[in-house]
Every structure is written in structure tokens, then in C-alpha cells.
Amino acid sequence: MPVNVRGRNFLKLLDYTPAEIRYLLDLAKEFKRMKRNGTPHRYLEGKNIVLLFEKTSTRTRCSFEVAGYDLGMNVTYLDPGSSQMGKKESIADTARVLGRMYDGIEYRGFDQNLVETLAKYAGVPVWNGLTDQFHPTQMLADLMTMEEKFGHLKGLHFTYMGDARNNMGNSLMIACAKMGIHFTACAPKELFPAENLIETAKCIAAESQGSVRMTEDVEEGTRDADVIYTDIWVSMGEPDEVWNSRIQLLKPYQVDTKVMENASSDAIFMHCLPSFHDTNTTIGADIAEKFGIPEMEVTDEVFESKQSVVFDEAENRMHTIKAVIYATLC
Ligand code: CP
Ligand code: NVA
Numbered sequence: 001m002p003v004n005v006r007g008r009n010f011l012k013l014l015d016y017t018p019a020e021i022r023y024l025l026d027l028a029k030e031f032k033r034m035k036r037n038g039t040p041h042r043y044l045e046g047k048n049i050v051l052l053f054e055k056t057s058t059r060t061r062c063s064f065e066v067a068g069y070d071l072g073m074n075v076t077y078l079d080p081g082s083s084q085m086g087k088k089e090s091i092a093d094t095a096r097v098l099g100r101m102y103d104g105i106e107y108r109g110f111d112q113n114l115v116e117t118l119a120k121y122a123g124v125p126v127w128n129g130l131t132d133q134f135h136p137t138q139m140l141a142d143l144m145t146m147e148e149k150f151g152h153l154k155g156l157h158f159t160y161m162g163d164a165r166n167n168m169g170n171s172l173m174i175a176c177a178k179m180g181i182h183f184t185a186c187a188p189k190e191l192f193p194a195e196n197l198i199e200t201a202k203c204i205a206a207e208s209q210g211s212v213r214m215t216e217d218v219e220e221g222t223r224d225a226d227v228i229y230t231d232i233w234v235s236m237g238e239p240d241e242v243w244n245s246r247i248q249l250l251k252p253y254q255v256d257t258k259v260m261e262n263a264s265s266d267a268i269f270m271h272c273l274p275s276f277h278d279t280n281t282t283i284g285a286d287i288a289e290k291f292g293i294p295e296m297e298v299t300d301e302v303f304e305s306k307q308s309v310v311f312d313e314a315e316n317r318m319h320t321i322k323a324v325i326y327a328t329l330c
Pocket of ligand 2: 232234236
């Protein structure tokens with residue numbers, strides 16, 4: 001059956017079939033080729049989109065902006081705190097106002113319910129640029145990057161290390177399950193994804209010939225993995241007070257050379273970024289001073305190694321976001 005996602009929201013990968021995800025990945029590949037060749041692709045000339053950010057961003061914001069301009073669109077950016085949304089105007093009212101002016105709305109914020117409400121009332125496609133629960137545009141970039149490196153997705157062994165019950169852990173588990181990848185969350189029990197989401201992922205994986213497993217054991221969880229993935233230990237919106245307990249919990253799950261050596265010999269290292277791999281950031285320096293650890297979720301050695309594909313992932317954010325905008329608006 002031909003795939004058509006025109007007019008659809010992009011709120012979480014759970015809402016998309018493997019065939020629809022495949023279509024978006026193929027489209028992104030085509031956009032990457034055009035960008036690299038300098039082939040113009042202003043297919044959405046005259047359309048207008050708005051980017052609403054209630055949390056900070058580098059990659060997601062810039063990807064939406066550049067993708068929008070490359071497609072010939074006009075782009076409005078509203079930074080955290082510069083609109084009425086949430087404070088003086090409800091999400092539902094904001095959605096109905098913006099839906100009258102714009103052809104599409106990107107939203108980065110806190111609870112997933114907020115972006116779902118926005119989508120319910122907007123009347124135009126809404127794209128989730130990250131919530132506390134899911135980060136679906138990041139998933140397309142990650143799948144695209146893995147496919148570029150290995151030539152296929154099905155059957156890969158993927159290990160996520162760290163805070164597995166956050167937006168990245170949840171989303172990667174679903175993305176892998178959808179695409180027939182063997183997913184392992186290697187984390188302390190307290191930070192495993194929610195039980196109901198694990199069950200959902202297992203049902204999806206049963207259909208795609210993938211698998212889903214949880215382990216606290218680093219040696220077992222990373223053995224022969226094709227991909228080792230991690231994320232920051234404390235996410236946007238979490239209070240500073242959790243740093244201490246999170247560091248204690250996650251220190252054993254830091255990605256270092258020992259982890260990479262235990263993985264497959266051609267394993268790659270992935271991270272959505274930003275990353276605390278040295279003390280060249282204010283938070284990194286502050287944590288080093290307070291807790292005596294100069295590197296957190298990944299060592300600088302692994303981050304800077306040949307196995308690290310983190311900047312390919314970052315570039316692919318733009319190509320995949322362009323595919324989502326185009327496919328839902330064209
Ligand atoms: N990976 C990611 O979403 O990065 P930003 O927070 O910079 O958008
Ligand atoms: N888990 C991180 C992802 C950043 C892209 C956060 O929410 O801050």
C-alpha cells in the first residue's frame with residue numbers, strides 16, 4: 001500500500017508504522033543527496049511554520065530553521081518565555097490561534113500531554129521537538145545514521161546505557177522495536193523504562209523480529225553490541241538536586257573504552273548531544289568541582305574516537321526533520 005502521511009502530526013514513533021518510518025528515512029536520504037549536490041528543493045515556497053521552544057535547543061531549532069528555509073518556507077521562532085503560552089494563554093487557545101496563521105507547528109516542552117493537546121486543537125500538523133517522554137525527530141536521525149554506517153537496520157544489536165526511563169531511552173526502545181533491532185537498556189533498575197512501555201515495545205518487537213531486554217549488568221548488556229548509545233544523566237526540566245544521586249546511580253554505566261572493547265569490533269558510539277564529556281561547559285566544570293568527575297556519561301576518549309558518529313547524527317537531524325516537514329505538508 002502506498003504511504004501517505006500528509007496532514008499527519010509527528011508526536012511519537014508509536015503513532016507511525018514501520019513502512020511510514022521507512023518512507024521518511026528514504027525521503028531524508030534523498031534530501032541529503034540534494035543538499036550535498038546543491039540541488040534546490042524549495043517545494044514548500046510561501047508556507048509558514050512556527051517553532052515553539054519552552055526548553056533550550058541548538059540542533060532541533062537549527063534543523064527546523066534550515067530545513068524550513070531550504071524548502072522555501074518562512075519560519076518564526078518563539079524562545080522559552082517569549083510567548084503567552086502556558087502563562088497567560090492555554091495550550092488549546094494557543095493552538096487555535098497559531099493554526100489560523102501557520103501551516104505547521106513545532107513544539108518542544110515538558111509533558112507529552114502538552115504537545116498532544118496542541119495537536120488536538122491546531123488543525124495543522126504539529127511536530128514534537130522533544131518532551132519529557134519522547135523525542136521522535138531525534139529517532140529518525142539516529143536510524144538514518146545507523147543505516148548509513150551498517151547498510152541495514154534489521155538485526156542490529158543496540159545498547160542504551162544510562163537513564164533509560166527518559167525521553168531518549170523510551171524513544172530508542174520504541175524506534176528499535178519498530179525497525180527489527182535488538183534493543184537492550186543497560187541501566188540501574190530504578191531507571192528502567194515504565195513497565196507498560198516495555199510491554200508495548202516487546203509486542204511491537206515480536207512483529208518486527210527485534211527484541212527488547214533490560215539488564216543492570218554492564219558486561220552482559222554491552223557484549224558484542226553494534227551500537228552503544230548514551231545521553232546526559234540529568235535531563236532538561238529536572239531539578240539540580242538530583243545530580244548527586246544520579247551520579248552515584250549512573251557512574252558504573254559511563255561509556256568508556258572498556259565498554260567499547262566489550263562491544264562488537266566495528267561498534268559505533270552514538271549520543272543525541274549535548275554531552276558532558278569534558279569540563280569545557282559551565283555545568284561540566286561545576287559538576288567536576290562539586291563531585292570530582294571530569295567526564296560524565298561518556299569519556300572524552302570515546303567521544304573523540306573513530307567509533308564516535310555523534311556529528312553525523314547531528315547533521316542527520318536536519319535531513320530527517322526536512323523529510324518530516326515535507327511529508328506532512330506537501
Ligand atoms: N539532540 C537535541 O535535541 O539537541 P538540542 O537540545 O540541541 O536540540
Ligand atoms: N534527555 C535529554 C535529551 C536532550 C536532547 C533532555 O531531555 O535534556
